[in-house]
Amino acid sequence: MANVILQTDIPDVEVRHGKVRDIYDLGDKLIIAASDRLSAFDVIMKTGIPNKGVLLTQISKFWFEYLADTVENHLISDDVSDFPSPYCCYKEQLAGRSMLIKKTEVLPVECIVRSYITGSGWKEYQREGTICGIKLPAGLKQCQKLAEPIFTPSSKAEQGAHDENITFEESVDIIGLQAAEYVRDKSIEIFNKASDYAESKGIILADTKFEWGIIDDKIILIDEIFTPDSSRFWPADKYEAGRDQDSYDKQFVRNYLEEINFDKSGPGVELPDEIVEKTLAKYVEAYEVLTGKKFVPVG
Numbered sequence: 001m002a003n004v005i006l007q008t009d010i011p012d013v014e015v016r017h018g019k020v021r022d023i024y025d026l027g028d029k030l031i032i033a034a035s036d037r038l039s040a041f042d043v044i045m046k047t048g049i050p051n052k053g054v055l056l057t058q059i060s061k062f063w064f065e066y067l068a069d070t071v072e073n074h075l076i077s078d079d080v081s082d083f084p085s086p087y088c089c090y091k092e093q094l095a096g097r098s099m100l101i102k103k104t105e106v107l108p109v110e111c112i113v114r115s116y117i118t119g120s121g122w123k124e125y126q127r128e129g130t131i132c133g134i135k136l137p138a139g140l141k142q143c144q145k146l147a148e149p150i151f152t153p154s155s156k157a158e159q160g161a162h163d164e165n166i167t168f169e170e171s172v173d174i175i176g177l178q179a180a181e182y183v184r185d186k187s188i189e190i191f192n193k194a195s196d197y198a199e200s201k202g203i204i205l206a207d208t209k210f211e212w213g214i215i216d217d218k219i220i221l222i223d224e225i226f227t228p229d230s231s232r233f234w235p236a237d238k239y240e241a242g243r244d245q246d247s248y249d250k251q252f253v254r255n256y257l258e259e260i261n262f263d264k265s266g267p268g269v270e271l272p273d274e275i276v277e278k279t280l281a282k283y284v285e286a287y288e289v290l291t292g293k294k295f296v297p298v299g
Helices: 052-066 119-128 168-175 177-200 251-259 273-291
Strands: 021-025 029-034 075-077 098-102 109-116 145-151 203-215 218-222 231-235
Touching: 029 052, 052 098, 052 177, 052 273, 109 168, 109 177, 145 177, 168 177, 177 203, 177 218, 203 273, 251 273
Parallel strands: none
Antiparallel strands: 021 029, 029 098, 075 098, 109 145, 109 203, 203 218, 203 231
């Protein structure tokens, strides 16, 4: 199996490790390198997925470019040759999996858009008949399509803790009315545009999450977008309401962890080779179907 980069290592510079990304602060800019770490239920697994960071980065790049006329984003370049020293000297670690980006003040709310009732939303609906306090019609089935996409924000937790679903009103309390309305409306707008595109490729975009940041008094799109780590993608030709769906995303890993009764707290577990290989195949398939390009592994 290809080499797995669980962590980038650039000598003599400070780095902050997120769940999946290694973040290098350049002052007014950042370099974000997507490792091959895999996080599920907010826990980092001990086993990485080969080239996952490359796949995530290149899928995000595709979407940033596709949506460029709809929303401003933080991408400056993904070409390591454009990076300042010493980073430009470490192509073997950074090529394909890193981006030079604008540094923003990150809004402390994750913006989740759901078009189907699944995951934590399905569990809440079964208990309360709601998702994030939004009342839904009675009698919906698991993975049923909603009448229209809904905005269901969550609070951003520290690493190792779980994000908590909040109401739109609670997001207003955190970031203010103007910002909350903007990210809600813009999140739904770009979700709908991406959903229409994915549908044209035979893929259902069930839900996704966005992050936003402020720079020069403007709110722009940051982090990753519409990747298998931030979204649920389902093959349209296999979709059937009332059950779990086949997926292009890490729901495959989530289902495995549920089967072994993983307690959803740290540390993560080793994943069997079979799970790693099948998960990688899903990431590659998602990349190739969405972008129309053949994936060329790095390293």
